[in-house]
Amino acid sequence: MIWTRCRGGEGLRTALACMLLSYACVVQSEPEPLKWLKRIQFASQKLSYSGTVVYQQGDRTETSRITHLVDGHEEIEKIEFMDGMPREILRTNDLIRCYLPESRSIRLERRSDQRSFPAILPKNLEKLAENYEIALGESRRIAGFNCREVILKPKDDLRYGYRICGDLHTAMLLRARTVDSRGATVEQFTFAQLRVGSVERDQTRTSFSAHGWSIEDSLLTPANFAEAGWSMPSALPGFAKVLEVRRRFHDSPGVGQVVYSDGIAAVSVFLEPLQNRREPVRTGLTSIGASNLYTRHVANHLVTVVGEMPPGSVARMAETVRYSQTR
Amino acid sequence: MSEEVSALVDDEAGKAEARKLLDAVLDAETEAREAWRLYHLISDTACGNHSLSKGFTERVHRMLQDVPVLRPVPLSRSAAAAAWIRQIPPTYVYPIAASIAGIAFVAWLAAGTHDSIDARAPTATQSVAVRGSDAAVTRVEPPSTVNEYMLAHQGFSPRNGFFTSGSRTVADEPQGQVEK
Numbered sequence: 128m129i130w131t132r133c134r135g136g137e138g139l140r141t142a143l144a145c146m147l148l149s150y151a152c153v154v155q156s157e158p159e160p161l162k163w164l165k166r167i168q169f170a171s172q173k174l175s176y177s178g179t180v181v182y183q184q185g186d187r188t189e190t191s192r193i194t195h196l197v198d199g200h201e202e203i204e205k206i207e208f209m210d211g212m213p214r215e216i217l218r219t220n221d222l223i224r225c226y227l228p229e230s231r232s233i234r235l236e237r238r239s240d241q242r243s244f245p246a247i248l249p250k251n252l253e254k255l256a257e258n259y260e261i262a263l264g265e266s267r268r269i270a271g272f273n274c275r276e277v278i279l280k281p282k283d284d285l286r287y288g289y290r291i292c293g294d295l296h297t298a299m300l301l302r303a304r305t306v307d308s309r310g311a312t313v314e315q316f317t318f319a320q321l322r323v324g325s326v327e328r329d330q331t332r333t334s335f336s337a338h339g340w341s342i343e344d345s346l347l348t349p350a351n352f353a354e355a356g357w358s359m360p361s362a363l364p365g366f367a368k369v370l371e372v373r374r375r376f377h378d379s380p381g382v383g384q385v386v387y388s389d390g391i392a393a394v395s396v397f398l399e400p401l402q403n404r405r406e407p408v409r410t411g412l413t414s415i416g417a418s419n420l421y422t423r424h425v426a427n428h429l430v431t432v433v434g435e436m437p438p439g440s441v442a443r444m445a446e447t448v449r450y451s452q453t454r
Numbered sequence: 455m456s457e458e459v460s461a462l463v464d465d466e467a468g469k470a471e472a473r474k475l476l477d478a479v480l481d482a483e484t485e486a487r488e489a490w491r492l493y494h495l496i497s498d499t500a501c502g503n504h505s506l507s508k509g510f511t512e513r514v515h516r517m518l519q520d521v522p523v524l525r526p527v528p529l530s531r532s533a534a535a536a537a538w539i540r541q542i543p544p545t546y547v548y549p550i551a552a553s554i555a556g557i558a559f560v561a562w563l564a565a566g567t568h569d570s571i572d573a574r575a576p577t578a579t580q581s582v583a584v585r586g587s588d589a590a591v592t593r594v595e596p597p598s599t600v601n602e603y604m605l606a607h608q609g610f611s612p613r614n615g616f617f618t619s620g621s622r623t624v625a626d627e628p629q630g631q632v633e634k
Contacts, residue, residue, distance in 0.1 A: 384607075410592075411592035422594070433603050433607040
C-alpha cells in the first residue's frame with residue numbers, strides 16, 4: 128500500500144513520508160537491544176566530547192583524559208595518560224601518533240578500522256548476534272548521567288562477554304565492562320567525567336614539544352602468508368580474517384600479522400623470524416588485563432597470538448598455526 | 455606390614471583390622487608408622503595438598519642420605535641392583551620405595567603438564583587450567599616485545615593504547631597483574 132501511494136506521484140513530500148515510514152517500520156522491527164546498541168555506536172563515533180576515563184583491571188587503576196573532535200570528515204582523538212610515564216596518543220582519522228617522551232620518539236601506526244573506548248562497537252552490529260546474545264540490562268547512573276546497559280553474552284566459552292552502558296539522552300557510551308563466564312569483571316573502562324560537545328581544535332594538539340624526536344613508522348605492507356606456506360586451518364569459530372600484513376618491529380623488519388575478529392573481540396597472530404631475536408625466547412602464556420598472549424615455536428619462527436579472550440582460546444588459536452615448505 | 459598399612463590408607467581394611475592396624479601404628483612400631491606417614495604424604499601430594507608438600511623434597515633427600523653407601527660389586531646391572539636392594543636394612547626398604555614412588559609421581563605430574571604445551575618450557579613457569587581448552591597452559595614471563603605486540607594488536611581490538619610502552623608487565627603475578 129505504501130509502495131502504491133508512493134508510485135501515485137503525490138510529490139516529494141509523500142515520497143519522503145514514505146521513506147521515513149519505511150525506516151520507522153524497519154527500526155520498529157529490530158529488537159530493542161540492537162537498536163539501542165546502534166545508537167550507542169553512532170554517538171560514540173560521531174559526537175565531539177572530552178572527559179576522564181578510568182581503566183580498572185583487578186586492583187590496578189589507570190586514568191586518562193580523552194578529547195574527541197569530529198569536524199566534517201575529519202576525526203581527531205587525543206588520549207593523555209595521567210598515571211605512570213607521561214605519554215600521549217593522537218589519532219587523526221587512520222593515522223595514529225604515539226608520543227613517548229622517555230625515548231623521545233613518536234611511533235606511527237596506520238589503521239583502517241581503529242576502534243578504542245568509547246567507540247568500541249563495530250559498524251556491522253548485526254554480525255555480533257551470530258556470536259553473542261544481545262539483551263538490555265539495568266538502568267544505571269554513571270558520572271552523573273542516567274544510562275541503560277546492553278549485555279553481550281557469548282554463545283560459547285571462546286570469548287568474553289561485554290556489558291555496555293549508554294547515556295539515555297545522548298547515547299554516548301559511558302562504561303564498558305568485559306566479563307568472564309562467571310560474570311566477574313575482567314576489565315572495565317568508565318567515564319568518571321564527561322562533557323559532550325564544545326571541543327576546540329587546540330585541545331587536540333599534543334602537549335609535548337617533539338622537536339628532534341625520532342619517528343618510528345611501523346610501515347605496514349600487505350602480505351599473503353598462505354602463499355609462503357603458513358596456514359591456520361581451524362581458526363576460532365565466529366572469527367573472520369580482517370587483515371594480513373607485514374610490519375616492522377624494533378629488531379625485526381618483517382614480522383607478519385594476521386588479524387581475526389568476531390566483530391568486537393579481535394585476535395592477532397604474529398609470525399616473527401627467530402633469527403632476528405637477540406635473546407632466548409620463552410614459550411607459553413602471558414596475561415595482561417583481558418588480553419592474553421600465547422607464544423610457541425613453529426618452523427624457526429616465533430608465533431605469538433594476542434587477543435582479548437580467555438587464555439584457552441589464544442592457546443587454541445596458536446596451536447592451529449602450521450607451516451609447510453613451499454616450492 | 456606395609457601392605458596392610460597401605461590398605462588402611464586406601465580405606466580397604468575391615469573395621470576390626472583397621473583398629474588393629476591403627477593400634478600397631480600408634481604403638482610406635484617404626485616400620486608401620488613410617489609407612490603410614492609416607493603413604494599419606496604421597497596421597498596428599500597426589501591430591502594437590504600443597505600445605506603438606508612444603509619440605510617434601512628435603513625430607514626425601516634426607517632420608518636417602520641416611521641410606522648406607524655400598525661399595526660397587528662386579529655384577530651385571532640387574533644383579534647389582536638386586537644385590538644392592540638385598541643389602542639395605544629392612545627398615546629402609548619401604549621408605550625408600552615410597553620415596554622413589556613419590557618422586558616419580560611428582561616428576562610424572564610435572565613432565566606430563568609441561569609436555570602438553572612445550573617441551574622447551576622456561577624454568578620460571580606456572581601451569582594453570584584454562585577455560586576454552588582442556589589443556590593446561592604454561593604461564594611465562596612476557597616477551598621483551600610484549601608492548602609492540604600489544605600496540606600492534608590494539609588497533610583492531612575494542613581497547614585503546616592503555617597498555618603501551620608505559621607499562622611493564624609481569625605475568626606470574628596473580629591474574630596477570632601489571633607492574634608499574
